[in-house]
Amino acid sequence: xAGVTQTPKFQVLKTGQSMTLQCAQDMNHExxxxxxxxxxxxxxxxxxxxxxxxxxxxxVPNGYNxxxxxxxxxxxxxxxxxxxQTSVYFCASSAPDRRYEQYFGPGTRLTVT
Amino acid sequence: AQKITxxxxxxxxxxxxxxxxxxxxxxxxxxxxxxxxxxxxSGEMIFLIYQGSYDEQNATEGRYSLNFQKARKxxxxxxxxxxxxxxxxxxxxxREGFYIPTFGRGTSLIVHP
Numbered sequence: 742x743a744g745v746t747q748t749p750k751f752q753v754l755k756t757g758q759s760m761t762l763q764c765a766q767d768m769n770h771e772x773x774x775x776x777x778x779x780x781x782x783x784x785x786x787x788x789x790x791x792x793x794x795x796x797x798x799x800x801v802p803n804g805y806n807x808x809x810x811x812x813x814x815x816x817x818x819x820x821x822x823x824x825x826q827t828s829v830y831f832c833a834s835s836a837p838d839r840r841y842e843q844y845f846g847p848g849t850r851l852t853v854t
Numbered sequence: 855a856q857k858i859t860x861x862x863x864x865x866x867x868x869x870x871x872x873x874x875x876x877x878x879x880x881x882x883x884x885x886x887x888x889x890x891x892x893x894x895x896s897g898e899m900i901f902l903i904y905q906g907s908y909d910e911q912n913a914t915e916g917r918y919s920l921n922f923q924k925a926r927k928x929x930x931x932x933x934x935x936x937x938x939x940x941x942x943x944x945x946x947x948x949r950e951g952f953y954i955p956t957f958g959r960g961t962s963l964i965v966h967p
Binding site: 843 | 858860863867887889897898899901904906919943947949952954955957958959960
């Protein structure tokens, strides 16, 4: 069991560039989510999904898109990167039979210059 | 308004002593869950302990216990017999109903030898 995997681990983008952060889980969890972590701000929810084909916005969705075509994958797209999106991004998955405990990926450190 | 409040940005404790990390929450739901996670300097998020709103007893996991005071809406983490490896960021989180958990801003714990 690989758990939750994220790629890449590190990324540097220029303002205006687009990219996709990949997230995959092999635990057959229904719920998946994306958080960003900034110093002093904790983890803030960007987008989440409660199943394939179903996504919704979290606390800070602006500038990000998601889709969920399979149970396993939940990519996060930055359409036009801005310096304010410099952050560490965590993907997580959870399931009702595990009390909705979040299983986290290792994170992606993104810098936008 | 913040749903999870961690009022201690930083805490210091002597090795082998106990320490309490504070967490208060805000919800009008009857069914909710409370989590604590640890984030060492390496960056990964590690699940520590869970308390359900209907659980009558305080949760315990080894040296970790959760002091759950429902009427006060507090869910403090108690670490007994602190070890140097306990130095990390600690995050409190709450799941309301079937929703994705919301996280607090975290407390940095430093354990002195």
